[in-house]
Amino acid sequence: MKKLLFGLFALGMIVITLSWNWEKTQYVPVDKKEVVECLNMETQQAYQLEASMPGFAAMHPNPVFVNPENLLGKMISFEAADGKQASAYFIPAKKKSNKFLIVIQEWWGLNDNVKLEADTYYTDLGDMNVIAVDMYDGKVAATPDSAMKLMRGADMGRMTAIIQGAIKKAGPTASIYSVGWCFGGMWSLQTAILAGPQAKGTVMYYGRPESNMDKLKSIQCDVIGFFGNQDKSPSPALVNEFEQNMKTAGKNLSVNRYEANHGFANPSNPSFNPTATADAYAKAIAFLKAH
Numbered sequence: 001m002k003k004l005l006f007g008l009f010a011l012g013m014i015v016i017t018l019s020w021n022w023e024k025t026q027y028v029p030v031d032k033k034e035v036v037e038c039l040n041m042e043t044q045q046a047y048q049l050e051a052s053m054p055g056f057a058a059m060h061p062n063p064v065f066v067n068p069e070n071l072l073g074k075m076i077s078f079e080a081a082d083g084k085q086a087s088a089y090f091i092p093a094k095k096k097s098n099k100f101l102i103v104i105q106e107w108w109g110l111n112d113n114v115k116l117e118a119d120t121y122y123t124d125l126g127d128m129n130v131i132a133v134d135m136y137d138g139k140v141a142a143t144p145d146s147a148m149k150l151m152r153g154a155d156m157g158r159m160t161a162i163i164q165g166a167i168k169k170a171g172p173t174a175s176i177y178s179v180g181w182c183f184g185g186m187w188s189l190q191t192a193i194l195a196g197p198q199a200k201g202t203v204m205y206y207g208r209p210e211s212n213m214d215k216l217k218s219i220q221c222d223v224i225g226f227f228g229n230q231d232k233s234p235s236p237a238l239v240n241e242f243e244q245n246m247k248t249a250g251k252n253l254s255v256n257r258y259e260a261n262h263g264f265a266n267p268s269n270p271s272f273n274p275t276a277t278a279d280a281y282a283k284a285i286a287f288l289k290a291h
Helices: 002-024 032-040 042-051 112-125 144-152 156-170 183-198 213-217 236-248 274-290
Strands: 074-079 085-091 099-104 129-133 175-181 199-205 223-228 253-258
Touching: 042 156, 042 183, 074 156, 085 112, 085 156, 099 112, 099 156, 099 183, 112 129, 112 274, 129 156, 156 183, 175 183, 175 274, 183 199, 183 223, 199 274, 213 236, 223 236, 223 274, 236 253, 253 274
Parallel strands: 099 129, 099 175, 175 199, 199 223, 223 253
Antiparallel strands: 074 085, 085 129
16 A cells, blocks of 8 residues: 555656656747837847947038028927827928928938928928927937947837837828938838828838838839948948839839949938939929829
């Protein structure tokens, strides 16, 4: 009897031990949504890594600051998708309109140069609300070194939430358009992806293209891009790849190339090319009005 009881006790201990070891080797199921979000971040993170390098900073000399008078808009607050407050420079349409142009800064931040660009687009487009989002939450860089520091510490998830919040503020029936330069050019294309069927037209100036084919296939509006043949980020080869990927995805992309360097459309950049800028701007306005 003692041997039987001892055997049952030993068997029980073996079962408990095996059960404990099995539980230790089980892993928490992976959330599919988290995987998708991770994949969706690849382009943003690639830009963040590149923009944190001295070679990239060398393409961005100190901006020439302007002190504009009588700006047309004012700063507003709105709720981002992460539940936190975000801000933007906003110019409401003179007459009630459901058309919203989201303007996205360069890597310097929402400075007066970007506000002036927002004013210019507002003036020439007419029936359009213009909202220049503050992607850095109030921070503005004055030198390449300070811009690199901002970029290294940037939270791409927060920036996505800001764009989503701006789209939500425009409303569920709003027609969403976007324009941006460099960092903003990349986010202008991402805005088209995030806006889904509300996206009606996207303008990107020398921004890093999206390479994820699933994301490109999700775009539901036409895209126009302006790039410099002397640019290294994005390089002409990367632009060619983007053009081919958009064609493969069945999307309408108009690519315009200029014998110009990075930042050619920024009057505050020493690489400013007035001829290329004028041509690109005329085409951007015509594109937006046509859509």
